[in-house]
Amino acid sequence: GGGSMYIAGDNATIRNSTFEFEKSAGYGGAIWFYNHNVKIDNCTFKSCNANRYGGAIYANYENATITNCNFENNTANFGGSIYVVFQITLDISLQSFLPLFNVLFLIYTNHPSLL
Secondary structure, three states, X not given: OOOOXXXXXXXXXXXXXXXXXXXEOOEOOOEEEEOOOEEEEOOEEEOOEEEEEOOXXXXXXXXXXXXXXXXXXXXXXXXXXXXXXXXXXXXXXXXXXXXXXXXXXXXXXXXXXXX
8 A cells, every 4th residue: 555655653744745646556546644643744646546545645543634735636436635544633734636526536534524
């Protein structure tokens, strides 16, 4: 999982990065994280793909903050850009999600009280 990175453990920060044309056969075309307190800031996710969940990001656990990020043309069977598992606290402040015609599936969660 995680086309570019798989993060396990606590307190990870990713800043000022571009993930483009990343691919995963399963989870998280660019990033799969399984830990507490992940911060992703000022990043671009473009044309990333996961065959199953989270075209750009597969988020599995607690307390993720995603700020000032751009998501463009990411694809997956579920969660075109972001797939969320468990009762994660997700604080999202985004610059853009493109394309906008498929807004329903840009972020997918298996926990209905999240969104």
